[in-house]
Amino acid sequence: MLEIRNLTKIYDDGTVALRNVSFTVPDREFLVVIGLSGSGKSTLLRCINRLIDPTEGQILWDGVDITALKGDDLRRMRRQIGMVFQQFNLVKRSTVMTNVMAGRLGYSPTWRSITNQFDEADRKRAQTALKRMGITDQANKRADELSGGQQQRVGIARTLMQEPKLILADEPVASLDPVLAHSILQHLESLNREDGITIICSLHYLDLVQRYSTSVIGLRDGQVVYQGTKKQILRMTDAEFKSIYGEEAERMGGISGDIAADDEDSAGEEVTG
Amino acid sequence: MSQKVQTVEEKPSLVPPVLTGLLSLVVPGLGHMLARQFRKGLVLLLVFLSAAGLWIWRVSDAARREVGFTAMFKKAIQLQPILLIILVVLVLLYLLIAYDAYKVAAKAKASSFLLWVFVVASFFILGWQIGEIRPAVLVRDGKNSLPLLMRVLWPWEKALYYPEELLIGSADVVIPCTENVEVPPRVVEEGDPYVTVTPNCGDLSEIAGAEGTKLRMVGSNFAPNDETEIWWVDQVRNEFRYRYGGEYVKIVTDENGSFEMDVIIPYRVIPTTGGKGYAVWQVEARQVASVGEPVLSEELKLSVEKMIETIFLGMMSTVFGVILSIPVSFIASRNLMSANWFTKTIYMVVRTILNIIRSIESLVWAVIAIIAVGLGPFAGILALTVHSIAALGKLYSEAIESIDHGPVEAIQATGANWLQTVWYAVIPQIVPPFVSFTIYRWDINVRMSTVIGMVGGGGIGYLLIQWIRLLDYRSAGIAIWFIAITVAILDYVSSEIRNRFV
Numbered sequence: 145m146l147e148i149r150n151l152t153k154i155y156d157d158g159t160v161a162l163r164n165v166s167f168t169v170p171d172r173e174f175l176v177v178i179g180l181s182g183s184g185k186s187t188l189l190r191c192i193n194r195l196i197d198p199t200e201g202q203i204l205w206d207g208v209d210i211t212a213l214k215g216d217d218l219r220r221m222r223r224q225i226g227m228v229f230q231q232f233n234l235v236k237r238s239t240v241m242t243n244v245m246a247g248r249l250g251y252s253p254t255w256r257s258i259t260n261q262f263d264e265a266d267r268k269r270a271q272t273a274l275k276r277m278g279i280t281d282q283a284n285k286r287a288d289e290l291s292g293g294q295q296q297r298v299g300i301a302r303t304l305m306q307e308p309k310l311i312l313a314d315e316p317v318a319s320l321d322p323v324l325a326h327s328i329l330q331h332l333e334s335l336n337r338e339d340g341i342t343i344i345c346s347l348h349y350l351d352l353v354q355r356y357s358t359s360v361i362g363l364r365d366g367q368v369v370y371q372g373t374k375k376q377i378l379r380m381t382d383a384e385f386k387s388i389y390g391e392e393a394e395r396m397g398g399i400s401g402d403i404a405a406d407d408e409d410s411a412g413e414e415v416t417g
Numbered sequence: 418m419s420q421k422v423q424t425v426e427e428k429p430s431l432v433p434p435v436l437t438g439l440l441s442l443v444v445p446g447l448g449h450m451l452a453r454q455f456r457k458g459l460v461l462l463l464v465f466l467s468a469a470g471l472w473i474w475r476v477s478d479a480a481r482r483e484v485g486f487t488a489m490f491k492k493a494i495q496l497q498p499i500l501l502i503i504l505v506v507l508v509l510l511y512l513l514i515a516y517d518a519y520k521v522a523a524k525a526k527a528s529s530f531l532l533w534v535f536v537v538a539s540f541f542i543l544g545w546q547i548g549e550i551r552p553a554v555l556v557r558d559g560k561n562s563l564p565l566l567m568r569v570l571w572p573w574e575k576a577l578y579y580p581e582e583l584l585i586g587s588a589d590v591v592i593p594c595t596e597n598v599e600v601p602p603r604v605v606e607e608g609d610p611y612v613t614v615t616p617n618c619g620d621l622s623e624i625a626g627a628e629g630t631k632l633r634m635v636g637s638n639f640a641p642n643d644e645t646e647i648w649w650v651d652q653v654r655n656e657f658r659y660r661y662g663g664e665y666v667k668i669v670t671d672e673n674g675s676f677e678m679d680v681i682i683p684y685r686v687i688p689t690t691g692g693k694g695y696a697v698w699q700v701e702a703r704q705v706a707s708v709g710e711p712v713l714s715e716e717l718k719l720s721v722e723k724m725i726e727t728i729f730l731g732m733m734s735t736v737f738g739v740i741l742s743i744p745v746s747f748i749a750s751r752n753l754m755s756a757n758w759f760t761k762t763i764y765m766v767v768r769t770i771l772n773i774i775r776s777i778e779s780l781v782w783a784v785i786a787i788i789a790v791g792l793g794p795f796a797g798i799l800a801l802t803v804h805s806i807a808a809l810g811k812l813y814s815e816a817i818e819s820i821d822h823g824p825v826e827a828i829q830a831t832g833a834n835w836l837q838t839v840w841y842a843v844i845p846q847i848v849p850p851f852v853s854f855t856i857y858r859w860d861i862n863v864r865m866s867t868v869i870g871m872v873g874g875g876g877i878g879y880l881l882i883q884w885i886r887l888l889d890y891r892s893a894g895i896a897i898w899f900i901a902i903t904v905a906i907l908d909y910v911s912s913e914i915r916n917r918f919v
């Protein structure tokens with residue numbers, strides 16, 4: 145279980161990206177973070193694996209405070225948390241295989257990994273990950289020769305090498321067309337359902353949110369303004385929508401406010417302050 | 418920008434247009450300043466003053482010896498009419514500035530295009546005069562030096578050397594015939610060429626007078642069927658070639674290597690006899706006989722040796738430059754050095770030092786290095802290394818600064834440590850630019866090493882400048898050919914490497 149307590153992040157230039165954010169993520173959850181650009185989604189995800197150091201607050205991962213970890217402890221924690229990026233963040237000039245093997249670095253001794261001596265078990269793992277993502281035949285190509293969808297699969301295969309308990313996905317499909325977006329999210333869904341990996345994912349399109357999430361939190365100006373379960377998301381009201389995306393926001397597609405208003409259970413709990 | 422122009426046009430000139438123009442005639446540019454175009458006025462003032470100053474300098478330079486300006490001016494114009502043209506352009510410029518000031522004050526919308534054309538033209542003509550540009554000289558002297566240039570362009574006659582041997586046989590001649598003079602007999606080894614004259618004494622010719630004594634000269638043991646020159650050596654060992662009727666005398670030996678001919682004792686201006694009343698001269702037969710097969714000339718061999726030295730000079734300085742500039746580039750990268758004020762200070766200091774080093778040319782560094790370690794390739798290597806460190810340090814650090822931070826974060830997020838992150842995310846990104854900058858620098862270093870010898874830093878440049886100074890254009894041509902060939906090969910190789918790696 146991941147528990148975020150009173151998390152605040154103030155950047156060096158004074159930007160308050162997160163204000164007193166608290167929520168919990170039970171194991172095996174597919175949590176989607178929504179919010180406008182600049183609302184603090186990336187900051188939140190990066191705080192969880194400490195690519196960014198939070199200013200205040202705690203992040204408890206099975207009872208261990210991630211914010212207090214340093215050095216080897218921090219790296220041991222990081223290797224259990226996979227991360228998938230919008231821009232894939234592959235090492236473009238390296239092969240797909242090398243990119244995938246890089247996911248194992250947290251488990252490998254420095255010298256052996258630098259001299260490219262991974263053990264047999266790691267190589268098997270890589271084959272399995274590539275196969276699962278359907279990119280076995282691309283293994284020896286350079287990463288930048290692949291299409292966007294293939295590159296993102298390499299990104300996921302890299303996190304699979306970590307045998308993660310949690311995957312952070314920061315807008316994993318924002319650079320992809322809708323068909324590929326579904327394909328990538330289905331892979332994440334299968335990891336969530338079949339392997340029991342907790343997923344925290346930021347997304348922009350509400351239809352994707354409604355299709356894949358098991359629960360949702362909405363951020364606005366660094367504050368949590370919405371929390372809902374899968375049921376509640378399907379019946380998100382216009383008022384809730386506007387609390388996340390602002391008064392001027394127009395809702396398009398998805399489930400209409402009318403249907404949502406009919407249902408008594410519809411109201412997601414709104415968190416203020 | 419457009420707003421500025423607007424405000425200028427809104428506010429009227431401080432003085433009426435005509436006065437503006439007149440004031441501009443007093444001080445060029447003053448009119449514009451008063452018409453609220455201060456910056457343009459200042460630029461025009463500085464332009465006019467510097468052009469006029471340069472013109473005065475050139476006039477006094479052209480007529481150094483004259484005193485007083487009028488005399489100088491007259492002489493200078495006479496020597497270099499172009500100075501008069503410059504004067505005309507400057508006067509026109511002066512008038513145009515005033516006219517432009519008037520137009521500006523009168524808010525006429527005419528452009529100042531012509532004014533700026535004259536500004537550019539005046540400096541161009543000044544440059545022509547200062548640069549002593551004389552295309553006629555190029556055509557005239559170029560034509561005359563064509564044979565010399567041909568030697569540079571096709572120097573290969575000097576690539577081979579035909580080994581030769583000088584065969585000399587000589588005999589003593591006593592002048593004039595004197596009693597009781599003991600001339601020691603010549604000792605000639607068996608088979609060596611020798612010469613006899615009969616008689617072995619006589620009188621000199623007189624200038625435009627009677628001919629001297631005719632001697633019978635017999636030579637043997639020379640190379641057969643080959644030209645033989647006759648030389649005289651007087652009592653003070655002055656050598657001069659024997660002429661008859663104004664022509665140098667040559668005789669061709671027979672198939673046995675012998676010859677027989679008459680020679681007449683020539684005249685000599687300097688007194689022939691000292692206190693003794695006689696002098697002993699020698700008459701010599703000389704043959705330049707080629708022996709053996711042609712071999713590569715010394716010049717060619719030297720060029721090859723020095724070219725190899727040159728290539729290695731460029732290579733070693735590149736290797737040292739790369740090795741030393743890699744650590745430098747890391748501390749000169751903003752993104753790696755922005756952690757705190759201390760590292761930022763190091764970054765600033767290193768960057769500044771690199772910029773200073775880079776702004777001094779390699780040739781100047783070579784002169785400095787020679788002071789430290791003396792003439793030779795080591796000085797050249799030092800100079801090119803220093804310059805390479807500065808240039809590569811900057812290029813490398815810019816490559817490091819421009820890497821994509823995404824993969825670095827992604828690798829960090831897998832739990833990799835610092836070294837693993839650098840190895841997996843940073844190095845792959847900087848290898849291509851590093852390789853390409855290194856090849857680029859290698860290219861520059863080999864080119865530079867061909868000229869660094871001209872100041873004494875080793876390599877082929879030393880030979881080249883020496884041969885040019887000795888007017889040995891063929892040898893210089895050989896050196897130039899080697900440089901051109903090497904640079905062409907280098908170009909090809911480096912572009913191949915670049916295609917492979919980048």
Ligand SMILES: Nc1ncnc2c1ncn2[C@@H]1O[C@H](COP(=O)(O)OP(=O)(O)OP(=O)(O)O)[C@@H](O)[C@H]1O
Nearest residue numbers: 155156157159161180181182183184185186187188
């Ligand atoms: N390194 C930084 N330094 C200063 N301010 C930052 C930095 N990174 C982000 N911010 C600011 O923090 C706020 C939150 O940014 P964040 O990237 O977390 O938003 P986001 O929800 O991920 O937006 P997007 O959907 O555009 O990715 C924004 O106002 C942003 O300008």
Ligand SMILES: [Mg+2]
Nearest residue numbers: 185186187314
């Ligand atoms: Mg973001």
